[in-house]
Amino acid sequence: MAKVHKPVDFNVLLNQYGMEVFDLARVFKAVDDKGRYLHWDEFRRYxxxxxxxxxxxxxIKLARACGSKSLELRSECGSPFFLYTTDFxxxxxxxxxxxTSRLGGAAASSAHYRDNAKYLVDALMMEEAISSAQLEGASTTRKIAKDMLAKERAPLNDDERMILNNYQLMKHAKFNKDESLSIALICEFQSIATAGVDEEDARPGHIREDDGIFVGGPGDEVVHQPPHASLLPARLEALCQFANERHDGQEGRPFIHPVIKAIILHFMMGYEHPFRDGNGRTARCLFYWFMLKSGYWPFEYISISALLKEAPMQYGRSYIYTQTDAFDLTYFVIYQLRVVERAMSAFMRHFESKRLEALELMTWVQALQLSDGLNYRQGHFLKKVLQHPGRIFTPKELTHDYDISENTARNDLEKWVSMKVLxxxxxxxxxxxxAxxxxxxxxxxxxGAR
Known part of the structure; x- marks a missing residue:
């Protein structure tokens, strides 16, 4: 990553150029004519x-200051983070x-439609777990990783362990979506992310107590020195308070859209870097946790790590842009929203293909003319059985694939035994x-006996 050119402080420029700045403000706005929110590092080239x-x-800075809002969160030097919300x-x-509305919304979280949607896209949670681990350096192939998660076998090495940890981390985020954020919960997330991985001084679940940590760039360049360890308890407490406060615009409270707030939590965990290891995975977990908490249930299945993995330099640059331009979070928010936009498109393409498969499956099930009607889950499993004669199935595998109790899984299997399918x-x-x-x-x- 090329070195980022840091802009000169606004007050210095105002003193230097005076009224010229106000005259130029008629032409130069917060975003350019293409809607881009440029950093000085980019703007200087045009x-x-x-x-x-x-x-x-x-x-440009003057225009942004007029339309931005300061947050309660502060950098280590005491400057407030701020945000400008663009049309993008x-x-x-x-x-x-x-x-969210198209797929049934939060109100449909227990409805039949939601259940069928879940069966259609359940494998995408595996995708996020795998991609998140690969973003951190794990190299296990997707096929092996999916087989491990589907069969719940023990991981064979650190790469597989990281993928399993990430999968369990996503499930834990969902399980705790109704809880308030606390330092203890953040430590739980990090502990799950790093459990059993052979990383020197990882210390799962423990806030770091020293300052010998930094985020590196190309070569030996230090692109971010996290806050001092002695400040972390108070800073993390402030982060939890920010997460738990209502930013609904009512009764004098500021409004921050939940999606933006989820992205801010992601950024701040990376900025604070409170652990020796697993900060990135914990940051992404906080994003998902808050999205699920806010009712955006499709994000249980929408993978952002796969796209972050494609362009890690841009991900890192969005952090640097924020820190070098007076702690303007807009750069990171816009980058993350671009990733989310692409992730949603990929999700919907996958969902639509699976929906068509589901229609074909139910047509096939009806054509069997069985005396006992089959639901989508049973039809999906039956097709898998017929396509893989000789394959062994267990109740545990069904509980994992269809998110059902072991008793329900066993009843399904016994049904197929009685029908001489298994x-x-x-x-x-x-x-x-x-089979x-x-x-x-x-x-x-x-x-034929009907």
Whole structure:
């Protein structure tokens, strides 16, 4: 990553250029004519004939100051973080609202539609766990990783352990979505993210007590020195208070859209860097936790890590832009919203393809003419059985794939045994269920006997 050019302080420029700044403010706005919220590092490269670059930059900063809001959160030096919401931000937030509404919204979280949607996209939670680990350096292939998660087998190495940890981390975020944020919960998230991984001085669940940590760039460049360890308890407490406060615009309270707030929590965890290891995974977990807490349930399945992994330099640059321009969080928020926008598009393409598969599946199930009607879950499992004769199934696998109790899974399996679709065999104290070679023939007999 090339070195970022830090802008000159606004007050210095104002003293230097005076009224010229106010004159230029008629032309230079918070965003350019293409809607871009440029950092000085970018703006300085664009031509502006007959105009002093730094004076034009001061005009842009003036426009942003008029439309931005300061947050309760502060940098280590005491300067407040602030935010300017652009039209692009509003557009992506609107798209998120539409997506949630289209898929049933929070009100449909226990409805039949939500259940079917969940079966369609459940594998995407695996995708986030795998991508998040690969972003941190894990190199296990997706096929091996998915097999490990689906069969719940023990990880064989640190890379697989990191993926399993991330999967459990996502589930823990969902489980705790109704809880208030606390330092203890943040430590729980980090502890799950780093459990059992052989990282020197990782200390799962423990806030760092020293300052020998930094975020590095190319070569030996230090791009971020996190706050002193002695300040972390108070700073994390302030972060929790920010997360738990209502920013609803009522009774004099400021308004911060929940999506923006989730992104701010992501940024701040990276900024504070309170742990020796696992800060990035914990930061992404906080984003998902707050999105689920705020009712955006599709984000249980929308993977941002896969896209962050594609452009880690841009991810890091968005942090640097914020820190080098008077702690303007807008740069990071816009970058993250771009990632979210692309992630939603990928999600909907996947969802639509799975929805079409589901329609074909239910048509196929109806064509079987079984006396007992099948729900989507049972139809999906039956097709898997018929496509893989000789494969072994267990109740635990079904509980994982369909988010059902082990008792429900066992009842489903026993149903297929009675219909001679599965063969039940005992191995020690456990029972295994094997897909029969003649399963389809038995189903045809049942349908013909109606």
């Amino acid at each position: 031509p502006s004939q007959g105009v002093a670059k730094e004076a034009a930059w001061a005009a 931000c509003d557009a992506v937030i609107h798209a998120i609202e539409q997506l 063969l039940k065999v005992q191995e020690g104290k456990a029972f295994l269920y094997i 029969r070679e003649d399963a389809e023939a038995h189903l045809k007999k049942i349908a």
